[in-house]
Amino acid sequence: xxxxxxxxxxxxxxxxxxxxxxxxxxxxxxxxxxxxxxxxxxxxxxxxxxxxxxxxxxxxxxxxxxxxxxxxxxxxxxxxxxxxxxxxxxxxxxxxxxxxxxxxxxxxxxxxxxxxxxxxxxxxxxxxxxxxxxxxxxxxxxxxxxxxxxxxxxxxxxxxxxxxxxxxxxxxxxxxxxxxxxxxxxxxxxxxxxxxxxxxxxxxxxxxxxxxxxxxxxxx
Amino acid sequence: xxxxxxxxxxxxxxxxxxxxxxxxxxxxxxxxxxxxxxxxxxxxxxxxxxxxxxxxxxxxxxxxxxxxxxxxxxxxxxxxxxxxxxxxxxxxxxxxxxxxxxxxxxxxxxxxxxxxxxxxxxxxxxxxxxxxxxxxxxxxxxxxxxxxxxxxxxxxxxxxxxxxxxxxxxxxxxxxxxxxxxxxxxxxxxxxxxxxxxxxxxxxxxxxxxxxxxxxxxxxxxxxxxxxxxxxxxxxxxxxxxxxxxxxxxxxxxxxxxxxxxxxxxxxxxxxxxxxxxxxxxxxxxxxxxxxxxxxxxxxxxxxxxxxxxxxxxxxxxxxxxxxxxxxxxxxxxxxxxxxxxxxxxxxxxx
Numbered sequence: 298x299x300x301x302x303x304x305x306x307x308x309x310x311x312x313x314x315x316x317x318x319x320x321x322x323x324x325x326x327x328x329x330x331x332x333x334x335x336x337x338x339x340x341x342x343x344x345x346x347x348x349x350x351x352x353x354x355x356x357x358x359x360x361x362x363x364x365x366x367x368x369x370x371x372x373x374x375x376x377x378x379x380x381x382x383x384x385x386x387x388x389x390x391x392x393x394x395x396x397x398x399x400x401x402x403x404x405x406x407x408x409x410x411x412x413x414x415x416x417x418x419x420x421x422x423x424x425x426x427x428x429x430x431x432x433x434x435x436x437x438x439x440x441x442x443x444x445x446x447x448x449x450x451x452x453x454x455x456x457x458x459x460x461x462x463x464x465x466x467x468x469x470x471x472x473x474x475x476x477x478x479x480x481x482x483x484x485x486x487x488x489x490x491x492x493x494x495x496x497x498x499x500x501x502x503x504x505x506x507x508x509x510x511x512x513x514x515x516x517x
Numbered sequence: 518x519x520x521x522x523x524x525x526x527x528x529x530x531x532x533x534x535x536x537x538x539x540x541x542x543x544x545x546x547x548x549x550x551x552x553x554x555x556x557x558x559x560x561x562x563x564x565x566x567x568x569x570x571x572x573x574x575x576x577x578x579x580x581x582x583x584x585x586x587x588x589x590x591x592x593x594x595x596x597x598x599x600x601x602x603x604x605x606x607x608x609x610x611x612x613x614x615x616x617x618x619x620x621x622x623x624x625x626x627x628x629x630x631x632x633x634x635x636x637x638x639x640x641x642x643x644x645x646x647x648x649x650x651x652x653x654x655x656x657x658x659x660x661x662x663x664x665x666x667x668x669x670x671x672x673x674x675x676x677x678x679x680x681x682x683x684x685x686x687x688x689x690x691x692x693x694x695x696x697x698x699x700x701x702x703x704x705x706x707x708x709x710x711x712x713x714x715x716x717x718x719x720x721x722x723x724x725x726x727x728x729x730x731x732x733x734x735x736x737x738x739x740x741x742x743x744x745x746x747x748x749x750x751x752x753x754x755x756x757x758x759x760x761x762x763x764x765x766x767x768x769x770x771x772x773x774x775x776x777x778x779x780x781x782x783x784x785x786x787x788x789x790x791x792x793x794x795x796x797x798x799x800x801x802x803x804x805x806x807x808x809x810x811x812x813x814x815x816x817x818x819x820x821x822x823x824x825x826x827x828x829x830x831x832x833x834x835x836x837x838x839x840x841x842x843x844x845x846x847x848x849x850x851x852x853x854x855x856x857x858x859x860x861x862x863x864x865x866x867x868x
Binding site for chain 2: 359360502
């Protein structure tokens with residue numbers, strides 16, 4: 298059977314032709330190649346945080362999500378995989394990047410296969426992946442892949458960058474297939490693995506404890 | 518105007534009393550008809566014994582014109598200030614209200630719990646007026662445990678309905694109504710629902726927008742955030758003419774059903790006292806008479822009005838007080854009996 302998989306690309310790139318967005322999209326495209334080779338389809342949904350900057354700030358202040366911000370949150374919530382890409386600012390991800398993950402529910406990324414990617418002006422910041430992005434996404438319980446990509450300005454002039462992108466894309470694509478009902482080349486029963494691998498999107502009203510059990514847990 | 522509700526706060530910029538019955542008693546002494554309520558009473562950090570005593574007292578002073586709304590609070594540090602842990606917010610609300618309920622309904626209470634010192638043979642005084650406790654609403658913006666609690670006791674549910682989109686309010690109210698019916702206190706549409714709202718009114722819509730905008734833009738809660746237009750479309754805030762306020766408020770019924778109480782946030786955002794008083798006049802003269810008439814005309818006969826002391830006394834005398842968890846005919850009681858039977862069978866089988 299075929300199943301449509303969805304990959305969300307969250308990019309905090311700011312300029313019109315942003316290398317951060319370009320990097321995120323390139324990883325998605327590489328993953329998509331792997332998924333399609335297995336006879337499945339990958340929908341790529343790019344979330345540009347630049348367009349949501351005002352909405353995210355408003356939400357910080359009021360807790361009310363604008364329709365565009367809610368759409369973005371829902372897209373990530375329902376995705377099968379995530380590429381999270383940020384420019385490096387002052388030795389870390391940008392404030393805008395953090396803002397998006399600040400307004401997302403604690404459990405929204407649980408077990409979500411995730412690739413981290415960052416860009417920067419100098420190769421000396423390459424540890425931003427492991428000192429800033431990985432801890433944040435690990436806190437959110439995302440399944441952060443061991444391979445990530447840091448691309449400095451000079452990397453855009455080397456074919457090596459594409460090789461790294463392809464390598465990361467391949468590992469993400471394989472993860473996505475492993476979690477999909479179609480299975481990864483039948484090497485194991487993906488359907489059986491699915492409940493563990495794929496997150497369940499939680500409905501907060503579906504599991505409200507019966508009041509008697511709430512009462513039983515306190516004094517009377 | 519039917520109801521005045523005060524908040525309970527322990528920190529600036531709020532000037533609401535730390536113990537609402539002080540203000541309620543003062544207002545009661547100067548009025549004859551208006552119902553006095555809270556929005557909200559902090560059930561998490563206030564000793565339920567003091568709530569039982571103080572609200573019973575003011576219920577006597579006000580000749581029964583008192584009810585209250587339970588809330589968990591909007592300010593994190595209030596918990597540690599009163600020796601509590603915010604992560605225990607729900608268990609605190611559950612245990613404290615259960616104790617409060619017992620203090621109002623039982624003369625001699627033995628209690629031992631997680632959050633306060635035990636009681637042995639304790640009698641809360643004064644006893645509630647006519648042996649009927651003040652009506653209780655339970656307020657929550659987003660925790661489904663609270664409408665569950667309200668439904669369990671057959672109490673009212675209040676959604677503040679101001680800082681959230683209507684889809685969310687709708688789900689909370691729908692959940693409460695389902696559970697109210699499940700616990701057998703009445704049908705889905707007979708559950709007791711209250712909503713908040715937020716308005717700024719001038720005769721002319723453009724005047725309202727022009728005058729309110731600087732207050733909106735600098736308000737402590739949502740200032741320096743979304744535009745007034747965005748906030749108006751995303752939440753129930755209405756800034757406009759009396760007719761616009763009437764239409765918007767009537768539309769709450771589309772997602773909350775026929776409901777029993779509508780409160781409005783009036784004194785906020787740094788509005789001058791004179792302006793607030795003008796707003797109250799506009800509400801009382803232009804908005805409420807129409808709303809009352811329209812809501813009454815739309816409400817079917819079997820849907821009750823908001824409880825009053827008189828209606829609660831009548832209910833009490835008729836022996837129809839709600840039983841927490843539901844009377845034996847309720848679906849909840851039937852499910853419990855079934856579960857107990859199954860547990861008994863398992864027990865027999867394991868012998």
